[in-house]
Amino acid sequence: MSEASGFNQFIDTPNNLIDQLVDLDPQETAEWKASLDSLLQAAGPTRARYIMLSLLQHAQENKLGVGALRTTDYINTIPSTREADFPGDEAIERRIRAIVRWNAAIMVHRAQRPGIGVGGHISTFASSASLYEVGFNHFFRGQDHAGGGDQIFFQGHASPGMYARAFVEGRLSEHQMDGFRQELSHSGGGLSSYPHPRLMPEFWQFPTVSMGLGPINAIYQARYNRYLHGRGIKDTSDQNVWAFLGDGECDEPETLGAISLAAREGLDNLNFVINCNLQRLDGPVRGNGKIIQELESIFRGAGWNVIKHMVRPPSGKRYKSAELNVWVTEFALSKISTSVEQNQNSVY
Numbered sequence: 407m408s409e410a411s412g413f414n415q416f417i418d419t420p421n422n423l424i425d426q427l428v429d430l431d432p433q434e435t436a437e438w439k440a441s442l443d444s445l446l447q448a449a450g451p452t453r454a455r456y457i458m459l460s461l462l463q464h465a466q467e468n469k470l471g472v473g474a475l476r477t478t479d480y481i482n483t484i485p486s487t488r489e490a491d492f493p494g495d496e497a498i499e500r501r502i503r504a505i506v507r508w509n510a511a512i513m514v515h516r517a518q519r520p521g522i523g524v525g526g527h528i529s530t531f532a533s534s535a536s537l538y539e540v541g542f543n544h545f546f547r548g549q550d551h552a553g554g555g556d557q558i559f560f561q562g563h564a565s566p567g568m569y570a571r572a573f574v575e576g577r578l579s580e581h582q583m584d585g586f587r588q589e590l591s592h593s594g595g596g597l598s599s600y601p602h603p604r605l606m607p608e609f610w611q612f613p614t615v616s617m618g619l620g621p622i623n624a625i626y627q628a629r630y631n632r633y634l635h636g637r638g639i640k641d642t643s644d645q646n647v648w649a650f651l652g653d654g655e656c657d658e659p660e661t662l663g664a665i666s667l668a669a670r671e672g673l674d675n676l677n678f679v680i681n682c683n684l685q686r687l688d689g690p691v692r693g694n695g696k697i698i699q700e701l702e703s704i705f706r707g708a709g710w711n712v713i714k715h716m717v718r719p720p721s722g723k724r725y726k727s728a729e730l731n732v733w734v735t736e737f738a739l740s741k742i743s744t745s746v747e748q749n750q751n752s753v754y
């Protein structure tokens with residue numbers, strides 16, 4: 407297999423990039439190439455790569471129409487030096503998050519008790535609790551918001567976390583929490599396994615757990631909001647649509663099937679938050695590649711703005727995915743946000 411086979415062939419520069427163009431000054435072209443060669447020799451590949459990226463950026467700033475890169479370095483899009491200050495009380499929020507995460511785990515654990523034995527999923531929410539909590543505390547607008555509120559497509563098997571938060575808020579009772587996945591058998595009714603407005607009309611707005619359903623519906627919801635606004639039927643200018651999904655869910659045709667529509671329509675009222683925890687519930691991932699880079703390439707290629715956020719474990723330690731702590735920073739455009747259990751050092 408050649409080096410350019412597999413996924414990498416899409417990232418490498420195509421050989422015929424300029425072959426069909428006319429070189430008006432071959433000698434000058436050769437001089438430019440010779441300077442790159444000597445830079446490579448004198449300063450090494452890292453510096454030469456930096457200069458090339460810098461020139462590319464400069465060319466784009468000058469509107470030269472040079473094709474954009476489909477992947478960026480395997481580091482956070484927003485460096486820590488440019489992160490916004492945390493707008494809340496980080497210590498209290500962390501404490502509440504730990505309580506919510508614990509309650510979610512215990513609710514699932516208790517659903518496995520003798521005589522019930524239905525269990526549920528723990529890892530999905532455990533690895534995305536920070537994403538949701540930051541969303542709830544700092545981004546999501548409720549239905550009573552003057553602008554009409556946000557529409558959120560929760561990752562289906564993260565439902566225990568939403569119940570656990572509602573419990574802490576006093577919206578669900580201990581008795582209800584004990585009825586997880588027992589809608590028919592639990593006295594007074596139970597909590598549905600996954601989000602579904604028909605099963606719990608007062609609680610869930612959208613059904614999501616069939617993988618792919620959330621993301622594609624989110625795109626069409628955002629599109630429809632634009633339609634309502636454009637036709638003067640409803641002012642939706644202050645409403646955002648959010649879809650939370652996993653890296654595994656991105657393998658579904660429905661997840662990626664309409665992303666170009668979102669970009670073409672300029673849906674900057676839409677956010678995908680993709681938790682790349684390298685697990686599928688408790689199952690294996692599909693390969694050993696860098697899923698974040700792969701997804702970045704797909705979404706950027708389709709015209710999305712991608713913000714990567716990765717978690718670096720304290721030195722010498724490895725995070726287990728269930729211990730991930732990720733938070734979303736400021737959003738302005740259509741985007742996906744990604745997280746991963748381990749960051750890599752990069753040198754400029």
Ligand SMILES: Cc1ncc(C[n+]2csc(CCOP(=O)(O)OP(=O)(O)O)c2C)c(N)n1
Pocket residue numbers: 529530563615616617618651652653654655656681683685686687688
């Ligand atoms: C269409 C479809 N196929 C299979 C499933 C069963 N299923 C539920 S979650 C899941 C894995 C999800 O993996 P990922 O998106 O990476 O989420 P995470 O591991 O973070 O929970 C599967 C296969 C499903 N819900 N829908």
